Every structure is written in structure tokens, then in C-alpha cells.
Amino acid sequence: MRTQVAIIGAGPSGLLLGQLLAKHGIANVIVERQSPDYVLGRIRAGVIETGMQNMLDEAGVGTRMRAEGLVHDGTLISVSDRLHHISFKDLTGKSVLVYGQTEITRDLMEARAAKGLQTIYDAEVTEIANFDGHTPVIRFKKDGVAQELQADFVAACDGYHGIGRRSVPQGAIQEHERVYPFGWLGVLADVPPVNDELIYVTNPKGFALCSMRSKTRSRYYVQCSLSDDVEAWSDARFWDELKSRLDPVSREQLVTGPSIEKSIAPLRSFVAEPMRFGRLFLAGDAAHIVPPTGAKGLNLAASDIYYLSRGLMEHYGEKSDAALDAYSKRALARIWKAERFSWWMTQMLHTFPESSSFERNMQRAELEYTLSSKAASTALAENYVGLPY
Ligand code: FAS
């Protein structure tokens, strides 16, 4: 088999890249190790920046997002039983859209199938070779049969645990990481959201987040210990813990119900540099991870794909490799700013078991300054709605 761009991974990064390339007549094949249902079963992001909204429009999959997505002009931060409002609209003139990653993935999958573009599911890529030459090849097994796909370029959109980063010679890649001493226990439930806006809760018992997927489906998180087992968290225990961290009004308004999904995610900050190795490119979670406190993970994948798709379009269109050569530097410039914001939000809002009294006072001062200063609130808002591409 042969194509122009071989894409590893049918998550948001791979699917979005495939759509944009196909729109510009660039042939591509996606190889995905899981089934479509498995990919759709992963409950992840919920907040979509303007930049990503525009990318989905460009890829021809923005209609349902615009019809069903919820426009959020601000967010709430709950401190010592008080709710503070940060107005993105007043401070930056922008807003965000709340629309689940699952729905984005579904829209991209359906659009890809409608165009008759090839996606090989249930096929794990086991080797990426010759990417330092002109004819890289990926090798995978499908129904027990070993196969290979030759291409001009390989885009490893294969997430944090993918093979892309692992295929690069050790000395050629530098990794930067911070692992946080806690995780997030997330619950999805078909109950109305506790508020029209998201609520980021800081509480000595631990962080919590009240989010949503629609007016009838909510997404909640509580900070939990890394040693926690999701099986030890009954629905009743989860709702009690969430209530204990909420302000009195939200506690009163909270509608509880049976969970339809419950999982624990560890939190880490991670960046791999550079993101290009000859004709192999890393994009999305394959190259970086952020703690979800800043709602940046999925949105960073979109800006990587913006830079990479322009580079490939220029290669095949104007016969220039300038944008491909600049890919890693351009993507990393935006990635590090999002890493900083996500780390800052996590440091400011979570309870760190081992922190000293001085560190706890720094945390409190950071939060009080952020909520009392227009300049500081504007800085939070402009990072949250998304820095320019
Ligand atoms: P993905 O991991 O989504 O997709 C990679 C794909 O590659 C997968 O389908 C995988 O099966 C496939 N793959 C891997 N190895 C392969 C191989 N060898 N061969 C073939 N295929 C292979 N972001 C937010 O903004 N907000 C959130 O609240 C949030 N919550 C999250 C919760 C969890 C538990 C996780 C893990 C992430 C969360 N994220 C969140 C981040 C998440 O949304 C990612 O940023 C987003 O999925 C990135 O998309 P991709 O880069 O496509 O990677």
C-alpha cells in the first residue's frame, strides 16, 4: 500500500489532519489500533477554543458543533464558599464553546467515511521505518496479517502511549515532565448541570470541577489520591464528596443521578522536543500532555494540526518546505504557553498534600490577586479562551 501521508491514530488529531489534507487533495490513510466504538467510548475534553472551532469549520464538521455546542462567555471560581465570575467576554471579547470531544470525534469519523477516505481500525502500528529518508513506511497487523504502508510523510497522532515518540532515537528527543501528586475522578451523568457556567472549585478537601456536555448531561470531577481505586467510589460517595466541596448555593442546586461513566485520570505536564524527525512528525498528545485544569489538551492538538496541515499543503502545493521546516518551532512556542497556563491553574486551585505553610500562603495570595485584579483576571481569561495560532 502507498499514500502521500500516513497518519497513525484516529483520535481528534489524526482525524482532523486527515480531513484538512483530503480537502486539499492530499491522499492520506489513517491506521488506528482500536475500534471506532472504543475510540468514541473515551470520555475526555469538553471546552473548545475559537481556534479549534474555526479548524472544525474548515474541515467541514462545524455544523452540529455550532448547533448543539453551548457558548460560554465566562466561568466561575468557587473559593471559601463564594462564587467569583470571570467574564471572558468583558475581558477579552471572546467566548468558548462547550461541546464534548466524543461528539467532535464522531463528527470527524462520519465526515471521513462520507468522503470514502481509508481508515484501518483494529490495526496497531508496530514499526515506523525509513523516516530519515524519502520513503518512510509504517508496519501494522490487520486480522493477523502483517501489512505495510509506504508514504511521503508519517504523522504520529498516536497519543501519549503511541509508537511515534518511541520510534525516535533516544539522543534525538528531549522530554520534559512534571507528574502531579493527585488525579481527577470524573463522572458523566444524565442530570442537568448545577450552573449555566463551569465552576472551578478550590477547597482544602481538594479541587472539584462542575462541567457539562449539554443542558441534560453533566460532567463532574473531584481531585483524588493517585492510590484511589475507581471501584471504591460508589455514586453516592462521589456525590457526597462533590457536595462537601461546593459552595452552599451550588450544593443545594446540585442534581445527582446514576453515573454513565466513571474514571480516574492521572495529571501530568509533558513536552517532547523537537516534534519533527525527518519525514516523521509528532502531533497532539503524542508530543505533549497538560493537566486538564486549563482545558487545553484537545485545543493544543488542534493548533499542532493547523501548523502541520499548512506545512504539508505548502509542500504539495507551492513545492516549498519552509512551513514544514518551521513546524516544530511554531508548535512548541504555543505549546509551552499552554503548558504554563495549565500548570499555573493546577498549582493555584489544587490541594497539594506535601505543601508547606509558605506554599499554601503563596497559593492563596495568587488566587486572591487573580480574582481582585482586572489585569490578572484578563490574563487568565485570554489564556482560557485560547492564545492566537
Ligand atoms: P488521542 O490519545 O486522543 O488519540 C490517539 C489515538 O492513537 C488513539 O485512538 C489510540 O488508540 C491511537 N494509537 C495509539 N498508538 C497506536 C498505534 N501504535 N497504532 C495505531 N493507533 C495507535 N483535554 C482537554 O482539553 N480537557 C479535558 O478535560 C481532558 N480530559 C482528558 C482525560 C483523559 C483520561 C485523557 C487521557 C485526556 C484528556 N484530555 C483532555 C486530553 C485529550 O482530550 C487529548 O488532548 C486528546 O485526546 C488529544 O487527541 P490526540 O492527539 O488525537 O490523542
Ligand code: PHB
Ligand atoms: C470537561 O468538561 O471535561 C472539562 C472542562 C474544563 C476543564 C477540564 C475538563 O478544564
